[in-house]
Amino acid sequence: MNATNRGLNRAILFVVGAVLLAIGIGAAAAATWPPAAAAWTDRGSGALAWLRDADRATRLSESTRASWLVLGILLLLAVVVVFAVVALARLGGGRSTTVVRDERGEGVQGQVTIRQGFAADLITQALSAHDEILASRVSTRRLRGTDVLQVTVTPRQNVSPRRVAETVAPLLDHLDALLGRRTPTLVTIRSGLRSRIAADESRVN
Amino acid sequence: MSNTGLNRVVRRELHSPRTVAAAAVLVLVALAAVAVGVEIVLHLVGAAPLLVDPGAALTWLRGIPEQPQSVTLPIGIVAAVIGAILVWLAVAPGRRPKHELGGTDRALITDNGVIASSVAERVRRELDLSRGAVVVGVGHRSADVTVRPEPGQSMDRTRVRAIAEAELEDYALRPRVKVRARVLRSADREDAS
Numbered sequence: 001m002n003a004t005n006r007g008l009n010r011a012i013l014f015v016v017g018a019v020l021l022a023i024g025i026g027a028a029a030a031a032t033w034p035p036a037a038a039a040w041t042d043r044g045s046g047a048l049a050w051l052r053d054a055d056r057a058t059r060l061s062e063s064t065r066a067s068w069l070v071l072g073i074l075l076l077l078a079v080v081v082v083f084a085v086v087a088l089a090r091l092g093g094g095r096s097t098t099v100v101r102d103e104r105g106e107g108v109q110g111q112v113t114i115r116q117g118f119a120a121d122l123i124t125q126a127l128s129a130h131d132e133i134l135a136s137r138v139s140t141r142r143l144r145g146t147d148v149l150q151v152t153v154t155p156r157q158n159v160s161p162r163r164v165a166e167t168v169a170p171l172l173d174h175l176d177a178l179l180g181r182r183t184p185t186l187v188t189i190r191s192g193l194r195s196r197i198a199a200d201e202s203r204v205n
Numbered sequence: 206m207s208n209t210g211l212n213r214v215v216r217r218e219l220h221s222p223r224t225v226a227a228a229a230v231l232v233l234v235a236l237a238a239v240a241v242g243v244e245i246v247l248h249l250v251g252a253a254p255l256l257v258d259p260g261a262a263l264t265w266l267r268g269i270p271e272q273p274q275s276v277t278l279p280i281g282i283v284a285a286v287i288g289a290i291l292v293w294l295a296v297a298p299g300r301r302p303k304h305e306l307g308g309t310d311r312a313l314i315t316d317n318g319v320i321a322s323s324v325a326e327r328v329r330r331e332l333d334l335s336r337g338a339v340v341v342g343v344g345h346r347s348a349d350v351t352v353r354p355e356p357g358q359s360m361d362r363t364r365v366r367a368i369a370e371a372e373l374e375d376y377a378l379r380p381r382v383k384v385r386a387r388v389l390r391s392a393d394r395e396d397a398s
Contacts, residue, residue: 006217009227010295016230017291024285030270031277037270044267051263066249077242084235091224148214158326161306161315162375169311184211186218187311191318 003143004091012087096142099149100179116140116149119175119183123151126171132159133167134198149185157195164189211312218314221299230291300345307377317343320376324348327372328365334358341369348373348382353389360388 030040051069058068100114120138127136135154140147151172155164168187176182244259257265269277304320306313325341328334328350340351350369354360366386373382 004222004224006220006222009223012227012230013223013291014295016234017288017293017295019288020284021288021292024281024283024288026281027269028278028281028285031272031274031281041267041270044269048263048267064249065251070245070249074242074245077238077245080238081235081242084231084238088228088231088235091228143214144210146210148211155319157322159319160323160327160372160375161313161319162308164315164319165306165309165311165313169309172311184214185311186211186214187313188218189306189313189315189319191316191322195319 003141008087009091096140096147098142098147099140099183100147100181114179119149122175122178123168123171126174127153127168130167132156132163134194146184149183150188151185152188152190154190154192154195156198157191161189215305215312215314219301219303219305221301223294223299226291226294302343304343304376304382305379307379308375315376320373320378320382321348324350324369324372328352328368331368332360332365343382346380346382347385349385349387351387351389362386362388 026036026040029036031037054069055067060066060068097116098113099116099119100112116138119140123138124136127133132155133153134156137152139150139152141150142148151168153164153168155161165187172183172185172187240256241259244254244257244262247254248259254261265272302317303314304317306315321341321343324343325339328341329336329339332339332352332354334352335355338353338355340349342349348369350365352360352365363386365388366384369384369386373384
């Protein structure tokens with residue numbers, strides 16, 4: 001659970017993929033199919049000639065090879081690099097340490113912030129008392145301006161997810177009662193290596 | 206937070222964010238852009254190119270039809286395949302093997318593996334089978350239940366299905382999962398044949 005912009009991810013994949021696909025098909029066709037080869041050479045020569053003319057026409061001065069065209073291309077490349085770096089830096093994210101932030105407080109009370117560690121201790125401690133739960137983890141994310149609590153639970157193998165839900169739900173109700181408001185919570189029930197290795201739940205309690 | 210907000214979180218959790226692929230593509234695009242930029246600058250200052258002079262590269266590109274096919278064709282095909290994979294990653298839903306658990310006012314997501322193992326356990330107990338005699342696979346919209354009865358034990362396919370369905374009904378999964386049951390011939394008869 002994070003604040004990654006998924007639409008952007010997919011848009012990047014789509015654009016780069018479509019360009020590669022077009023170039024690849026074009027090159028393969030040009031290499032094997034004479035009409036495509038003729039068209040490729042034709043267009044290529046045209047584009048090269050245009051580039052050369054534009055390069056010459058926009059020369060900065062007689063003494064250099066630099067032209068406005070080349071500078072424009074360099075600028076474009078720089079924009080691409082900056083965009084890529086910014087997009088990379090923004091992947092993931094949204095991690096937060098706050099469960100409840102109450103900022104309308106006025107007067108004596110002031111502002112109230114409840115940290116993630118509080119909820120995490122509460123929930124993982126309570127869950128560790130249950131035999132059918134192998135492990136639990138609590139994290140908070142800030143998504144679209146709301147703090148969302150994520151409780152990840154790994155039950156023993158063969159334990160019904162319904163039972164896990166019935167174990168976790170009261171704890172969340174208690175947390176809500178304690179905090180005095182309903183906390184948006186996502187409960188994730190995971191299977192994993194750990195539940196496969198650990199012994200099944202014992203039949204006799 | 207409104208319930209719709211949490212619904213959005215649940216929906217996001219059920220699909221892959223494509224972060225790994227997007228990050229790899231971004232890194233490669235940035236590296237390629239830097240490489241092209243470096244070559245252009247080297248050309249401008251009149252230094253020797255690192256790999257290839259920009260003008261020579263463009264001329265080579267134009268001359269692809271004249272290059273030997275054994276070089277250009279594989280390059281073209283590889284580029285097209287990678288491009289098709291990326292487009293597929295961008296367009297495909299990228300569902301994760303998870304389901305939303307209904308029936309509560311909490312947002313609950315569970316791995317398909319958890320559902321499968323608990324359905325298998327329920328079927329196994331109700332039909333009094335040995336460990337490993339029930340195999341359950343849970344997909345996006347279907348669950349396959351395969352039962353191998355003990356020698357001499359008679360097994361009804363509809364019964365297996367009913368038990369698995371009852372268990373799944375209890376989870377109120379979204380999207381709903383249809384049960385397909387299969388009863389294998391018991392081990393002894395297989396040995397005999």
